Amino acid sequence: MVAGVLLNAVPPPPPARGQPLQVLQLLGNAIVGGMESWVLRLVQRLPGERFAFTALCPFESPVTDQLRASGVEVVIAPMPDDLPWATLQTTCALIQQRRIELLHAHLPAAHMLAGLAGRLTQRPVLTTIHARQLTTLDVEVHRVARSHISVVAQQSYFHALGLGVEPALLSYEPNGVDTAMFQPRERAAGEPLRARLGLGPEVPLAGFVGRLSPEKGPEVFVRAALMLKARLPGAQTVLVGEGPMHDELRGLVHRYGLDGEVHFAGVWRDMPALYGELDVLVSCSHTEAMPLVLLEAMACGLPAVATRVGGVPDIVEHGHSGWLVGPGDFDDIGRCCALLLGDAGLRQRMGDRARERAVQRLDLGASVARVGALLERLARPQRQHDGAEQRGGRAPRAAATN
Numbered sequence: 579m580v581a582g583v584l585l586n587a588v589p590p591p592p593p594a595r596g597q598p599l600q601v602l603q604l605l606g607n608a609i610v611g612g613m614e615s616w617v618l619r620l621v622q623r624l625p626g627e628r629f630a631f632t633a634l635c636p637f638e639s640p641v642t643d644q645l646r647a648s649g650v651e652v653v654i655a656p657m658p659d660d661l662p663w664a665t666l667q668t669t670c671a672l673i674q675q676r677r678i679e680l681l682h683a684h685l686p687a688a689h690m691l692a693g694l695a696g697r698l699t700q701r702p703v704l705t706t707i708h709a710r711q712l713t714t715l716d717v718e719v720h721r722v723a724r725s726h727i728s729v730v731a732q733q734s735y736f737h738a739l740g741l742g743v744e745p746a747l748l749s750y751e752p753n754g755v756d757t758a759m760f761q762p763r764e765r766a767a768g769e770p771l772r773a774r775l776g777l778g779p780e781v782p783l784a785g786f787v788g789r790l791s792p793e794k795g796p797e798v799f800v801r802a803a804l805m806l807k808a809r810l811p812g813a814q815t816v817l818v819g820e821g822p823m824h825d826e827l828r829g830l831v832h833r834y835g836l837d838g839e840v841h842f843a844g845v846w847r848d849m850p851a852l853y854g855e856l857d858v859l860v861s862c863s864h865t866e867a868m869p870l871v872l873l874e875a876m877a878c879g880l881p882a883v884a885t886r887v888g889g890v891p892d893i894v895e896h897g898h899s900g901w902l903v904g905p906g907d908f909d910d911i912g913r914c915c916a917l918l919l920g921d922a923g924l925r926q927r928m929g930d931r932a933r934e935r936a937v938q939r940l941d942l943g944a945s946v947a948r949v950g951a952l953l954e955r956l957a958r959p960q961r962q963h964d965g966a967e968q969r970g971g972r973a974p975r976a977a978a979t980n
Contacts, residue, residue, distance in 0.1 A: 601631050601680050603621065603684070604669075606689075608636055611789065612708065612870045617633075624949075631651075634672065635652055636656055673699045684708060690719050706730070707734055711734060720743060726956055730752055730753050733888055734888070751945065753870060753945060756877075757937050762878055763878070765854060765855065775841045782812070782920070783815070784813065784815045790824050796827055798906055799908075803834075805912025816842070816843050819844075857918070858880065858915055858919060859882045872894065877936035877940070884903070885903055886902040899928055
């Protein structure tokens with residue numbers, strides 16, 4: 579942890595008038611996950627004449643490759659909990675070199691780094707909280723750095739207020755989905771997933787899509803599959819994704835005698851096509867903010883059975899576009915899946931409502947526009963100050979040293 583640093587860092591020179599806003603995206607992780615996908619969509623969608631992005635990531639990964647392919651300069655610097663001094667130096671130097679005007683952080687380690695670097699270089703900081711709740715570190719950094727906090731779930735917003743975050747420094751900006759990319763499609767024989775699993779287009783199939791890790795509750799999905807088998811023989815289930823619980827889950831499937839009913843598909847790249855092969859999406863998470871998988875599935879016209887956690891109730895309307903169940907309630911998940919898989923008409927009605935809600939309330943274009951407006955609003959005071967200094971020829975302000 580870097581503490582007690584008393585530096586008089588010089589802020590970067592102001593950008594030329596009319597130039598795009600220079601934003602540094604600080605990612606506390608670089609796995610292929612929901613937060614990383616959100617950042618990718620943001621930098622790809624915001625117009626280049628208004629925004630220019632640089633990214634700071636803790637390691638190389640497919641995410642950094644995709645960022646570079648999107649025209650983003652990527653710099654690698656470690657971000658462990660015990661933040662190295664060299665990483666802070668790298669960040670401040672990057673802010674100087676790229677004339678960064680605003681820091682946008684994701685995950686607690688990146689928030690801490692952005693808070694310190696923002697104070698030293700006099701740059702405003704925005705932190706997007708992708709989890710259900712703020713951490714103690716998030717709150718501490720916010721208080722010291724006066725960072726603006728953006729949350730993606732209503733529950734997170736009220737939790738932040740309860741922790742003392744000022745309303746003026748807090749925004750609710752829900753995630754969105756590309757409803758042109760993710761949309762309903764007709765199913766045909768020989769689809770890739772079903773062909774791999776040996777399933778015809780008519781076989782009822784419920785899917786879990788996500789990382790096979792404890793917080794996502796994949797073991798709940800396997801137990802729900804056992805309940806589904808008892809209620810609707812012939813129905814099939816599939817887990818799409820990889821993670822540390824893979825071997826444990828395979829053992830659980832074998833122990834329950836579900837080898838013929840529960841399948842493992844690994845990582846899948848063509849997500850719109852994948853959703854078209856499923857009949858129901860199941861989300862068993864023990865904790866969530868606003869899961870992108872649910873948004874994508876709904877845009878594809880899939881009804882969902884999802885645990886009532888975090889921002890999930892903001893997305894799924896219980897009994898209308900899907901069903902909400904208690905965390906860990908595998909029996910209720912199995913029951914809801916059996917109802918949907920056994921009734922094509924009900925599936926269609928709920929799926930149509932899910933698509934309608936995604937288009938009307940959860941579209942990515944509107945979500946990105948809101949975040950872009952927030953970035954510009956937070957940078958405006960600094961831009962106005964820098965412009966005044968350029969016109970008046972005054973020296974930059976001294977950095978805070980408290």
